[in-house]
Amino acid sequence: xxxxxxxxxxxxxxxxxxxxxxxxxxxxxxxxxxxxxxxxxxxxxxxxxxxxxxxxxxxxxxxxxxxxxxxxxxxxxxxxxxxxxxxxxxxxxxxxxxxxxxxxxxxxxxxxxxxxxxxxxxxxxxxxxxxxxxxxxxxxxxxxxxxxxxxxxxxxxxxxxxxxxxxxxxxxxxxxxxxxxxxxxxxxxxxxxxxxxxxxxxxxxxxxxxxxxxxxxxxxxxxxxxxxxxxxxxxxxxxxxxxxxxxxxxxxxxxxxxxxxxxxxxxxxxxxxxxxxxxxxxxxxxxxxxxxxxxxxxxxxxxxxxxxxxxxxx
Numbered sequence: 001x002x003x004x005x006x007x008x009x010x011x012x013x014x015x016x017x018x019x020x021x022x023x024x025x026x027x028x029x030x031x032x033x034x035x036x037x038x039x040x041x042x043x044x045x046x047x048x049x050x051x052x053x054x055x056x057x058x059x060x061x062x063x064x065x066x067x068x069x070x071x072x073x074x075x076x077x078x079x080x081x082x083x084x085x086x087x088x089x090x091x092x093x094x095x096x097x098x099x100x101x102x103x104x105x106x107x108x109x110x111x112x113x114x115x116x117x118x119x120x121x122x123x124x125x126x127x128x129x130x131x132x133x134x135x136x137x138x139x140x141x142x143x144x145x146x147x148x149x150x151x152x153x154x155x156x157x158x159x160x161x162x163x164x165x166x167x168x169x170x171x172x173x174x175x176x177x178x179x180x181x182x183x184x185x186x187x188x189x190x191x192x193x194x195x196x197x198x199x200x201x202x203x204x205x206x207x208x209x210x211x212x213x214x215x216x217x218x219x220x221x222x223x224x225x226x227x228x229x230x231x232x233x234x235x236x237x238x239x240x241x242x243x244x245x246x247x248x249x250x251x252x253x254x255x256x257x258x259x260x261x262x263x264x265x266x267x268x269x270x271x272x273x274x275x276x277x278x279x280x281x282x283x284x285x286x287x288x289x290x291x292x293x294x295x296x297x298x299x300x301x302x303x304x305x306x307x308x309x310x311x312x313x314x
Contacts, residue, residue, distance in 0.1 A: 023052070024053070024054045024056060025048060025054070025055050025078075025079060025081075025082060025105075026058060026069075026078050026081045027048075028060065028081060028082065028084065028089070029057065029059060029084035029107075030060050030085045030089050034173070037109040040107070040109060041125070044107050044126075044128055045057070047126050048133070051129075063092075066089050066093045067092040067096040068096065070092070070093045070094075070097045070102075075102045080102070080103040080132060080308065081102055081104060082106070083105070085107075086109060086111055086113065087112060087114050087152060088110070088287055088288060088289040090104075090287075091152075094149060094305050095148070095149040097305060097306075098142060098301070099305075103137060105131065105135070106119060106128070107125065108121065111175050111176055111179075112220045113220070114215060115230075118216060118217060118230060119310065120309070120310050131308060131310045134311055135309050136308070136311055137307070137309075138307055138308075138309050139231060139306060140231050140307040141230065141232070141301055141302070141303075142301040142303070143235060144298065144299050144301045145284070145286055145291070145298050146296050148291070149301060150286045152213065152215040152230075152287045153213040153286075153287065154212045154284060154285070154298050155209065155210060155211040155285050156196045156210055156276050156285075156294055157208050157209035158187070158208055158209045159209060159285060160282070160283045160284055160290070162179060162182045162183045163179075163288065163289065164283040164290045165182040165185060166178050166179055167182075194279045196277070196278040197276070197278060198237060198239060198274055198276055199277075200237050200271045201271050201273060203269075205267055205269070206239075207267075208240070209248075210238070211238040211239075212236070212276070212298045213228055214229075214232075214300075215228055215230060216228045222255050223258045223261075224260050225268070227270075233301075234270055234271075235270070235274060235298065236270055237267070237271050238260065238266065238267070239266065239267040240260075240263070242265050251263070251266070272299065274299075276294055276296050276297075276298065280293075281293050
């Protein structure tokens with residue numbers, strides 16, 4: 001399937017203005033996708049249309065566009081907005097929908113798909129379509145990083161440098177392996193710069209890596225904060241205290257076996273507000289995407305987001 005056939009599929013119904021009372025679903029997707037992502041989107045749209053819902057598809061034109069599209073949604077006309085993409089696209093859509101009452105659904109088409117895992121949503125487009133029309137509504141909350149919303153995590157240190165180093169073009173072709181390539185390059189650098197400092201509700205913590213999360217999972221299915229829940233208004237700070245190459249290798253091994261938060265030299269703190277500082281120009285990653293540099297202030301948002309959760313999930 002090529003891009004032209006997907007365009008024909010997504011535009012097979014005219015994007016006329018919806019009328020009040022229509023069960024309208026708006027699908028927002030990033031057109032920069034590989035073959036399998038386009039195929040999944042096409043299968044998903046076909047499955048949705050069989051339910052009798054009115055479907056409108058909007059493509060994003062660049063970074064931040066998903067937020068603008070979602071923010072323009074009229075809740076009297078649109079029942080659900082589907083974020084079709086990776087965690088970054090989902091974050092943008094959630095930012096635009098916050099406080100509107102319009103339901104957020106997810107079609108995972110990204111690399112890590114952490115939010116889909118948090119929701120207990122499978123990667124099958126048929127399962128995603130069923131969840132879109134049958135899932136339960138639950139209220140979730142975003143975090144705020146310098147007044148920009150995020151759903152999952154903010155971090156600075158080794159992983160933020162890896163994210164900043166990872167080529168989006170390479171990631172599109174080899175998926176998660178692109179992060180592995182960038183991680184090896186980063187870990188082999190002779191100098192990493194100064195440590196990251198976190199002011200956690202007034203208490204200072206430092207380390208080569210500091211993660212502030214609202215989600216249980218990190219970098220895919222790996223659990224780093226078992227008590228975290230995006231339905232709550234809590235932050236969790238994960239701060240490994242070991243320094244240097246071999247410590248990072250040990251932490252990576254613990255991460256891959258869901259033991260990172262149990263290590264004796266890893267600080268885990270619940271927090272209301274966190275201020276991250278560090279070397280000038282040090283990158284920050286937000287929900288798997290690079291977003292600015294230190295310093296940043298992180299806290300929980302008070303504005304609710306209506307999220308669709310699969311019926312069989314907690």
